Amino acid sequence: MTPSYCNRIRTCLFSFDQGFGEYRNESFKDAFVFYLILLFVFSVLLTIVIAxxxxxxxPALDIPNATLLFIIPGIFVFSLVGGVVSLFIGAAITHIFILFFNGTGGYTETVRAACxxxxxxxxxxxxxxxxxITPYWGMAIQVFALHEFHGISKLQAVLAVFIPVAIFVVCYYLFIIAMVFSSMIFLPA
Structure with missing residues (x-):
């Protein structure tokens, strides 16, 4: 039996450290549809706040009303499309490290953990x-979900989640440093 949406939310928010055993046999479709429903609600709320x-x-920023008519729906669509695309790309990056640690599940289990x-x-x-707050909370949930879905240790799950984040942060700061130093070259003496 598939757990209700309220039970899934309660488990993920308040008792994710007790494991995702009840979701182990859940289908990819169930987790993805649940994600899409929450993503739709998130996109609506985010669009309302930004609008x-x-x-x-x-008016203070001199943004014409006609421009807002294009920007506001664009935010909604971008949020929906970006949420789906980033889910699969992030799961693919994490799954590379799951494979490195000999995880037993497939890519769909990694996507379910990401959902x-x-x-x-x-x-x-x-x-x-x-x-x-939520990015750190989500990483903790993902660690426990990967541990359960892939049969890897919690340390390996932590590494599978945090190594890609660390690589991204290092590359980001190296890019910023490179941009700062490259702009210094063209400063007149």
């Missing part, structure tokens, strides 16, 4: 405070 900000601050790890972001990530 309210644009309406309030738009569950996004629950905090999709529920409260549209708020200002939630945007700062």
């Amino acid at each position: 309210a900000g644009a309406i309030v601050f738009g 569950y790890s996004m629950i905090p972001t999709l529920l409260i990530g549209w708020t200002l405070i939630g945007a700062f």
